[in-house]
Every structure is written in structure tokens, then in C-alpha cells.
Amino acid sequence: MTARERTYARANNQRAAQYTELWITGSPEDIAALVQAVARSGRLVFASAPTRMRGDDNRHRRYLRLRAR
Numbered sequence: 475m476t477a478r479e480r481t482y483a484r485a486n487n488q489r490a491a492q493y494t495e496l497w498i499t500g501s502p503e504d505i506a507a508l509v510q511a512v513a514r515s516g517r518l519v520f521a522s523a524p525t526r527m528r529g530d531d532n533r534h535r536r537y538l539r540l541r542a543r
Contacts, residue, residue, distance in 0.1 A: 493519065494540045499527070502534050509538070517541045 475483075498505060502524060512518045522537040 492542055494542050496538045499533055499535045505534055505536055
């Protein structure tokens, strides 16, 4: 591995370590409360739109990207 490749790999690892990515599943009320709490803490970077689970399950699923620090 060349010095350039090592530098690029190290930079990518540092950028990846800055964020935590989560899929959360639950009732719409529980998810809304969690998203509001994370937004107030300043860690929320991205939240996907709620997606219903398949079948007759009334839960929803969301993807969250949070700052690690």
C-alpha cells in the first residue's frame, strides 16, 4: 500500500468514525419522541421519512444518522 493509499484510508476511517447510523423500528409516537430528543441534543444529522412495516404491522421504520460526538 502506498503512502497516498494509507492517507486516503485513514481519512475515510476518521470521517466514518464521526457518525453513527441506526435503523429504528417502533410506533410512530415512540419514534417521534426519540427523533425530537436526538435533535435537541444536536447530534441528529439526517432522518429518513417514516416507512410502514410490511403486512398488518402498525410499526414504522426510520434511518437516523447521528454525530458520534
